[in-house]
Amino acid sequence: MNMKRLLTVVLAVVLSTAFVIAQEKTVDGPVITFESDSKDFGDIKQGDKVENVFKFENTGKAPLIISNVAATCGCTVPSWPKEPIAPGKKAEIKVSFNSAGKMGKQNSVVRIYSNASEPIEKVSLISNVLPK
Known part of the structure; x- marks a missing residue:
């Protein structure tokens, strides 16, 4: 009976380890x-322009190429590196938001399209636009 129990425990450990290894993303x-x-x-007050720099690193094993960065509206303007970012290197995406004509809670989403493992990443600028 002990041998059967030991075999069951060993089998459970082996299967658990195999499952964990299979779940790891390489x-x-x-x-x-x-x-x-x-x-x-x-x-912020209506008409204010705000800007943020989103810093990032290529933590992968191949050069990162950002093919496009698109904002949800014309009030949000991104700028990004056009050259490949080598593994281990840092870069930044600058995003500016013009609140002219906007009112209330704003969430300006910017989508980053690249050759990364997650091909579409998002960053956002959040604000509450008050009257002048």
Whole structure:
């Protein structure tokens, strides 16, 4: 009876270990790792322009190429590096938001399209636009 129990425990440990190993992501390509993926400016006045720099690192094993960065509206303008970012190197995406014509809670989302393991990343600028 003890031998059967021991065999069951050993089998359970082996299967658990195999499951954990199978769940680990092995990424051979580029990976975008942001220091922060959002910036909350709190209350701003209508017409104010705010800007944030989203710093990131390519924590993957291949050069990162950002093919496009798109904002949800024309009030939000991103700028990004056009050259490949080598593994281990840092870069930044600058995003500006113009609150002219806006009112209330705003969440300007910017999508980053790249060759990374997650091909679409998002960053956002959050604010509450008050009257002038």
